[in-house]
Amino acid sequence: MSDSAKLSHTAALILQTIDNGSSYGFDIMDETGLPSGTVYPALRRMESEGLIASQWEPEKKALAEQRPVRKYYRVTREGAHVLEQSQKRYPLLARLTSKSRR
């Protein structure tokens, strides 16, 4: 846990953005202003560390709307704990993401 707590500012920003409700890769890019080459590898890493979990949305719903199925990300319990620690470490984190949401 102590290793996970030492999340980089970029990773913490992405985690915070997911926690705020941005569930898709391109949405996270928009919210954080980070390039896809940073966001996606960070998502893969955080997923392998168990901080976030990914899931495909129900196929029926996508088919009904005649669009491809999207994969969305959500913060896990462990991820929420690490995010809490990261917020203490980076006090402006919550403000940064809430600002960008506006």
Add this chain to the structure above:
Amino acid sequence: MPNGARLPFAVALSHWIVAMAGTLVPRAQRGDWKREWLAEIWHRWQFLRHTGAWDRREKLCLLRGTLGAFQDAACLLAAHETLWQRVRERMRSPFVCLGAVAALLLLTAIVSGGLPATRELLSGRSDLMFIWRHPDSGGRDQPLPADTVAAWATHSRSLQGIAAFQVGRPTRDQPLLMTVQPRFFEVAGVKPELGSFTRDQAIVLDHRTWRSLAHGNPSVVGSHLKVGAISYPVAAVLPRNFWILSRQPTIYLIERNLTGMVFAAAHVKPGVTQKQLDRELTKIAQDVCYYFFDSQLRYSSWNEALLTPLRLFGVALLLAGLMAMLVFRFRFRGFRMAAARRSLFFITKAALALACVFAACLELSRSESAILLASRDPGDGPFLVWLYVLGTMGVLFWAIADQRARCRVCLRLLAFPVRVGCPGCLLLDWSGTELFCSEGHGVLHVPHMAPSWDEESERWISLDESWQGLFAHGK
């Protein structure tokens, strides 16, 4: 796409980028990975289209965002353990080692532009010969009196042609200056690329000097160039592949009446031996009242001189071989069929690497190395010798060390180093590092310190079939 509509160019290009990047993604993850990226691209496009923001700027943004797929794919590739294991396993193969050395040789050939200096060794230049005087007591080569060369040109029956020349002191930053008689080029068997050799008191530029001084301008023939304090007309430019005495950039000053001390370049008639030639030339010199009291004529055939690098390489290889035998304490244990395959691999590997060293050093030193001027310019010949000594030593030491780190059966590099024993308990047991063959053929024990009671510096233990279960993954 769900609606099957024709995609805009930017979206189609994004799909193509994802397809390209997808080739990097491990096969097991590729399907889901592509699906996620394509879905994100589609949703972004649809969102922008519906909000009326699908303009040029957004198209570029989409493309830029899609380029990140390469980084994403690279990260997945790097994290894929099985793939790296397979790569590491392949790297241990003896064929990879041979391939790498062969690739190095190929790279040398490409970088040097087709190994021009090495190929020159194979092309003789008829029976061109250089003549000078060498003191009986040793020391540096001496030139000959110009009158003697003139007498040889008139009276000799063994020579087809002879021309005198003088060589200026070689310098690093200026072209070499050679003063030559007009027939020098005829004797050397070269025709001008531009101009002619007929003019007296004119200069001839070799190809490199023409490129550097005149920037390859053909109209330089007929114009004047300053050599030292005097300005001379440029009579001709020599072809690209021509060099004589030295590969340094050279300016030839044509001087019909050379006086003082000179060297001679000669063309010998076919069938004339060096002994016959020496007898005749000495007699003619005596007839014009020149006696070689304390020296004798020295002849150097062009074809023989071309072989000088081979001789230097041979000496360097011999030295390196002796050194390696002393350092690695070789003992010949007789011929065994089992060792034939290993020996063949070692010989092929070392031969390829040595060929690479030979060619690379020769090409590297080709602008400096002066085969015939080596005795006049001590900086040139020894440079190549040093390169060869260091190169051959490096190759032999590497080849032996690499051979020792390979399995005795399959020739793969050994892996999984494990430290065994206690370095402080040498009296009770040995300690060292054990390396395994990943195919399960055996274990190599490399002692940290060779005990005095055991002269074997390394031990190879062959594993029998009962061990195969442990290494089943390799089958």
